[in-house]
Amino acid sequence: MKALFLGATSGMGRALSRLLAERGESLFLLGIPAQDLERSAKDLEARGAAHVGVLVCDLLDPASFGAALDRADEALGGFDTVVVTAGLFASQERLEADPAFTAKLLAANFTNTVLFCEEARKRMLSRGGGTLCVFSSVAGERGRKPVVLYGAAKAGLTHYLEGLDHKFRAQGLVTITVKPGFVKTSMTEGLKPPPFAGEPEGVARQVLRALDRGTPVVYAPPPWALVMLVIRALPRFVMRRIGF
Amino acid sequence: MTELSGWGRYPVVEATERVSENFEAASAGAALSRGLGRSYGDASLPASGDDIVASSRRADRILGFDPATGVVRAEAGLSLRELNRVFLHRGFASPVSPGTQYVTLGGMVAADVHGGNHHVAGTFGEHVRSLRMRVADGRVLEVSEAAEPELFRATLGGMGLTGHVLEVEFRMERIPSAWLYTETRRVADIDELVETLLESSRHWPMTKTWFDSTQRGRGMGRGFAIVGRWAEPGEARPEAPRLRERVSVPPLPVGLVNALTVRVFNELWFHSQSRPHAAIAHPQTFFWPLDGLRHWNRLYGPRGFAQYQCVLPIERDARVVRRFFAALTRRGCPSPVSVIKDCGAEGRGLLSFPKPGISIALDVPLRGERTQALVDALNEIVLEVGGRVYMAKDVLTRGAHFRAMEPRLAHFLEVRRKWDPDRRLRSALSVRLFGEDA
Numbered sequence: 192m193k194a195l196f197l198g199a200t201s202g203m204g205r206a207l208s209r210l211l212a213e214r215g216e217s218l219f220l221l222g223i224p225a226q227d228l229e230r231s232a233k234d235l236e237a238r239g240a241a242h243v244g245v246l247v248c249d250l251l252d253p254a255s256f257g258a259a260l261d262r263a264d265e266a267l268g269g270f271d272t273v274v275v276t277a278g279l280f281a282s283q284e285r286l287e288a289d290p291a292f293t294a295k296l297l298a299a300n301f302t303n304t305v306l307f308c309e310e311a312r313k314r315m316l317s318r319g320g321g322t323l324c325v326f327s328s329v330a331g332e333r334g335r336k337p338v339v340l341y342g343a344a345k346a347g348l349t350h351y352l353e354g355l356d357h358k359f360r361a362q363g364l365v366t367i368t369v370k371p372g373f374v375k376t377s378m379t380e381g382l383k384p385p386p387f388a389g390e391p392e393g394v395a396r397q398v399l400r401a402l403d404r405g406t407p408v409v410y411a412p413p414p415w416a417l418v419m420l421v422i423r424a425l426p427r428f429v430m431r432r433i434g435f
Numbered sequence: 436m437t438e439l440s441g442w443g444r445y446p447v448v449e450a451t452e453r454v455s456e457n458f459e460a461a462s463a464g465a466a467l468s469r470g471l472g473r474s475y476g477d478a479s480l481p482a483s484g485d486d487i488v489a490s491s492r493r494a495d496r497i498l499g500f501d502p503a504t505g506v507v508r509a510e511a512g513l514s515l516r517e518l519n520r521v522f523l524h525r526g527f528a529s530p531v532s533p534g535t536q537y538v539t540l541g542g543m544v545a546a547d548v549h550g551g552n553h554h555v556a557g558t559f560g561e562h563v564r565s566l567r568m569r570v571a572d573g574r575v576l577e578v579s580e581a582a583e584p585e586l587f588r589a590t591l592g593g594m595g596l597t598g599h600v601l602e603v604e605f606r607m608e609r610i611p612s613a614w615l616y617t618e619t620r621r622v623a624d625i626d627e628l629v630e631t632l633l634e635s636s637r638h639w640p641m642t643k644t645w646f647d648s649t650q651r652g653r654g655m656g657r658g659f660a661i662v663g664r665w666a667e668p669g670e671a672r673p674e675a676p677r678l679r680e681r682v683s684v685p686p687l688p689v690g691l692v693n694a695l696t697v698r699v700f701n702e703l704w705f706h707s708q709s710r711p712h713a714a715i716a717h718p719q720t721f722f723w724p725l726d727g728l729r730h731w732n733r734l735y736g737p738r739g740f741a742q743y744q745c746v747l748p749i750e751r752d753a754r755v756v757r758r759f760f761a762a763l764t765r766r767g768c769p770s771p772v773s774v775i776k777d778c779g780a781e782g783r784g785l786l787s788f789p790k791p792g793i794s795i796a797l798d799v800p801l802r803g804e805r806t807q808a809l810v811d812a813l814n815e816i817v818l819e820v821g822g823r824v825y826m827a828k829d830v831l832t833r834g835a836h837f838r839a840m841e842p843r844l845a846h847f848l849e850v851r852r853k854w855d856p857d858r859r860l861r862s863a864l865s866v867r868l869f870g871e872d873a
Contacts, residue, residue: 201456201493213521227457230510234496237507238521377493380454 192216192402193267195260197248197307198277199235200227202376203326203369206395207274212240219263219270221248222277242267250277250299253306260310271321272402273311275304278326280378286340293340300344305351312355312364320363322402325352329370329410332419336434356407365405369398372415387414439488442732443475443830445739445801448863450481450488458494458512462569462599465489467862469595470512470539474546475742476830477863478594482873486861489599491541497521498602506564508604511541516678516726523613523718524675528665530608531559532722534774536678540603546827547592547787550722551641551663554779558789559605560591561782567602571855575601589850592784594826596865597851612671615641615721617663620711625656625760629753629793632777635662641721642777647701648763648770648797649694656760658773659708666715676717683729690736692800697769725772735800742828743810744796745817746778746789755820756793762816763797766809770797785847788825796828807831814840826864837868844869 192211199208199220208218212235220228220235220243228245235243244266248259264270279296286293308323315321330338331345338345349368356366373379373388389412401409410416422435440447452469455461462468466486469479481488491512499508505527509518515529516536522528533548542548547560556562565579566587576598578587590597622628628644635642639662646658725731732740747755774796778789799806810831817824823840824832838844848869851858858871866873 205456230496230498233498237497237500377454377456 192272193270194272194274195219195221195263195267195270197221197250197275200231202276202378203371203374203391203394204274204276205231206391207398208235209238210395210399212238215239215241217242217267219244219267221246221259221263223247223249250303251295253303256307256310260314264314269318271315273323275307275325278304280341283337283339296341297344301347304348312359316359316362316364322365322367322405323355324367324369324398324402326369326371327352329372329415329419333422367401367407367409369409369411371411372418387412387418439472439480441476441479442473443740443742444732445830446477446480448480449484452488452490454490454493456493458489458491458510459569459575459601462489462601463573465599466860467595468541468599470542471514471537473535473538473542474827476828477867478827480863482861482863482866491539505607505609506604507607508602509540510602511600512539514539515543520678522607526610527607528610530556530562530606534723536723536726541600544591544600544603545593545595547782547784549789551643551776553789554636554777555640557779558782558784558787560784560787563591563603563605565604566590566600568598568600570598571859585850586854588783589785589847591782592787593847594862594864596860596862597854598860610665612666612668613676613718614666614671615663615716615718616666616670616713617661617716617721618711618713619659619661619708621659621708623657624654625757628656628658628660628775629756631660632775635660636777640664644775646773646775647705648768648773649698649701651764655764657705663716663721670715672715678719679727681727681729684731684733687733687736690734690738690800692735692769692771694767694769697771700771738801740798740800741806741810741830742796742798743813744794744825744828745813745822746792746794747817747820747822748790748792750791759795759813759816762812766812768797768799768809770799772798785843785850788823790823792822826868832868834868834870838870
């Protein structure tokens with residue numbers, strides 16, 4: 192496997208890149224800041240990755256995506272797997288109070304992520320396909336009070352990814368949408384973990400299985416599939432009353 | 436605010452914990468670092484609710500490894516378990532392993548941990564080449580025998596009170612296989628136990644003994660001696676040992692460890708190994724037997740438990756061990772995990788625990804004044820014979836006892852004053868044992 196990561200330095204991306212490194216895969220890390228990328232590259236090399244390259248690429252700077260993907264493509268000799276875990280997060284209260292940051296988050300988590308995926312999938316399709324694995328969220332399943340804004344961007348992203356999978360799977364592009372529930376990472380630090388909160392290592396193992404099998408949708412940890420099944424089925428008047 | 440406690444689950448304090456993958460940034464302005472919280476007492480707890488505790492547990496990247504020399508460098512939050520998972524099957528092991536793998540490299544430095552090979556390998560600090568640290572004034576420094584050696588030595592075993600350990604560079608040991616060759620044999624009483632231990636340590640790189648803390652009189656100190664070495668490729672099993680998934684103890688309304696259950700457990704345990712035998716052992720069974728039982732500290736119930744470990748010098752009079760045992764068993768000490776180990780030479784850490792003699796470790800359920808009185812009585816003996824207690828395990832030692840046992844403390848505090856004149860770095864332990872203001 193020749194895997195390109197956007198956002199491998201922390202959380203679930205870090206955990207998943209380590210599993211691939213232990214299998215001896217070749218990796219290329221895009222992200223910020225440079226020093227963090229270098230440190231993660233050393234970690235992955237020590238854990239057994241065949242080759243690790245890095246390049247600074249900011250999700251907030253879509254103009255740089257094309258060149259960054261070309262560089263990664265060259266270094267890996269043509270990537271066949273792209274994993275996107277990068278994204279921004281803030282609580283609903285913070286976003287409501289800070290429209291400038293809201294604009295940034297919506298751009299990063301939806302528009303720019305989609306633009307990145309477009310660039311990546313075109314390159315893979317041009318050589319017969321590959322796997323595009325993107326971390327969306329259970330927050331995109333339904334409009335909910337605690338994640339109105341964050342969830343809206345994730346809903347758009349989830350739709351886009353589903354569309355890609357329907358349109359291009361026959362041509363060899365497998366699209367995997369990962370929908371984490373609550374996972375204990377730096378992103379969720381300070382929030383009270385609900386039941387079924389997961390660890391990044393467990394999520395990474397689930398996603399690795401999905402990469403190997405081409406599973407189109409992954410709820411992680413698994414109980415969230417059931418939780419979201421119920422949430423999706425709840426009538427609006429119930430959703431309006433509950434705080435979830 | 437979150438609730439923090441050591442592994443003994445006593446005391447429990449409200450604290451502000453800063454958890455980040457960027458531990459270096461998180462350590463700025465923090466009063467104390469904390470790893471996996473496996474020290475038993477108050478070593479990883481803040482001195483006051485206003486102090487910030489920086490957690491290293493997400494800072495766990497390996498930053499370099501040289502297979503030719505075994506030198507590895509990593510962020511301080513890397514756990515020994517993760518290190519084992521990555522390196523055991525490649526023929527490298529930490530030169531020193533404490534009783535659990537759920538410790539971070541930073542914690543191994545701070546407590547200057549030792550293991551069953553102390554008589555050969557010394558403490559973990561003996562194998563540390565260099566540390567990256569944030570000191571109290573906010574600077575980040577590389578510290579070693581060549582650069583700021585005094586700070587370096589004060590940090591090995593300094594319980595995190597000299598600065599935040601951000602990165603650790605140390606040399607790993609090349610191992611012939613990841614399995615162990617072990618021999619176990621029963622001993623009838625304390626004298627035979629100590630004699631067997633000292634004799635075994637002349638021939639074996641790893642030795643330890645378990646003893647039945649409930650036995651008095653003739654059977655006092657009965658137990659068994661376990662010796663071992665890394666197995667040669669021909670003896671070892673062909674497959675790499677897998678670090679086992681764990682069974683978890685649920686939160687219990689009352690403790691299951693009491694005088695009766697420990698008596699039964701110890702009796703069964705003692706009779707489970709009636710004949711001397713040799714075996715090829717899984718490293719987890721040999722080094723970290725309790726790691727298979729997740730949250731085992733919950734067995735002691737909501738009141739928690741106290742660990743206690745001391746070392747008694749025996750070169751002048753080996754009978755001190757018997758005396759210590761008599762005091763221990765007379766007061767009744769229902770400890771299921773009781774370990775005796777001989778210690779080798781003192782290391783270079785200014786406050787490192789081991790010194791030549793016999794080290795005794797106990798787990799006791801906390802029963803208020805009774806437990807305090809037991810620890811006080813044991814400490815009186817330790818003090819009298821020139822021994823010392825292990826800060827990483829301690830929770831009940833009185834400051835006056837500790838200061839009387841530690842003539843080295845003055846030197847340590849002098850170094851600390853030099854690097855941290857305003858005492859910005861402190862812990863609940865430093866307040867209790869060094870006699871500082873909270």
